[in-house]
């Protein structure tokens with residue numbers, strides 16, 4: 228707790244004239260306002276900004292306490308206070324406290340500045356420090372929104388002249404502007420985060436979308452190349468999905484895709500795993516750190532899990548329920564090669580799985596440049 232000092236000692240310590248003499252003249256007022264403006268622009272976040280403002284008021288003026296008390300969104304409770312000066316903490320009311328309490332509550336309730344020329348005669352005064360004689364409270368309001376109250380307390384009964392009050396009214400307006408800007412910036416950041424999330428997720432299934440997958444694949448390719456770890460991929464495709472749509476309707480097909488996405492999600496076991504909708508009725512699992520046998524096992528467990536779900540498929544050529552075909556591959560990423568190689572390889576494996584009768588898992592290994600040359604010769 229700060230050591231209580233008398234008004235006189237405080238004035239001497241800060242080199243200020245007695246009473247409110249230091250505030251007389253437009254120049255002094257303007258200087259203080261200008262400094263408050265600067266402080267409002269300096270802080271990193273809202274808390275720091277408000278702290279700098281009350282520190283500035285306490286430093287520049289012969290006041291005992293300067294505080295800003297913020298309201299909750301409903302405007303029913305004070306939830307935060309920043310202060311500078313000689314607050315006697317033992318007597319302060321713990322936060323949160325309702326606006327039905329105290330002179331600050333009265334200020335917030337009726338939206339009017341409150342001058343308490345003599346605290347002895349105000350039943351709502353909540354003692355901040357025993358040496359305080361007078362208090363001035365100003366609503367901090369931006370347009371219709373009440374953000375809180377600026378509270379200034381003085382050991383001097385005549386401190387709050389018309390001029391001094393005008394200064395604090397202007398300071399409260401500046402604080403309101405700073406709070407408004409900080410809240411708008413906060414809301415904007417939250418909206419941006421939400422938009423970013425929406426731009427990365429698939430509207431139907433709620434899992435990551437193709438854009439998210441492409442970005443993750445590129446990033447994981449580089450990262451795992453550096454770490455010397457394998458990257459595995461399983462391309463999952465629902466069998467006979469067109470006949471399912473045609474027979475049971477598109478909405479049934481949609482529900483089936485949602486179920487498949489949920490089942491795939493159960494196989495993303497590590498934080499770094501990703502399940503995404505690759506497009507249409509194709510889903511993909513990107514599994515860093517897995518080799519070919521591991522991703523083959525995962526694909527097989529997933530295939531069995533989908534069968535066990537027994538989603539009715541009245542016109543499949545494979546089974547009376549929905550089945551999937553899975554193409555898997557794994558490789559050691561190399562910065563010099565494009566990550567699309569992983570997709571091309573898994574796609575080839577998926578094609579083979581379809582050709583082998585569907586409802587199975589097939590693995591493929593990437594083609595080397597030599598493979599490609601010999602295939603070209605065979606074609607000749």
Ligand SMILES: Nc1nc2c(ncn2[C@@H]2O[C@H](COP(=O)(O)OP(=O)(O)OP(=O)(O)O)[C@@H](O)[C@H]2O)c(=O)[nH]1
Nearest residue numbers: 465466467468469470472477478480481507508581
């Ligand atoms: N309900 C629904 N259907 C979709 C969606 N996206 C793609 N499809 C359908 O998925 C079907 C895919 O059909 P095909 O590519 O012919 O494949 P398939 O019938 O599953 O045959 P195979 O893959 O060879 O077993 C098409 O009829 C698309 O209209 C979607 O979001 N919802």
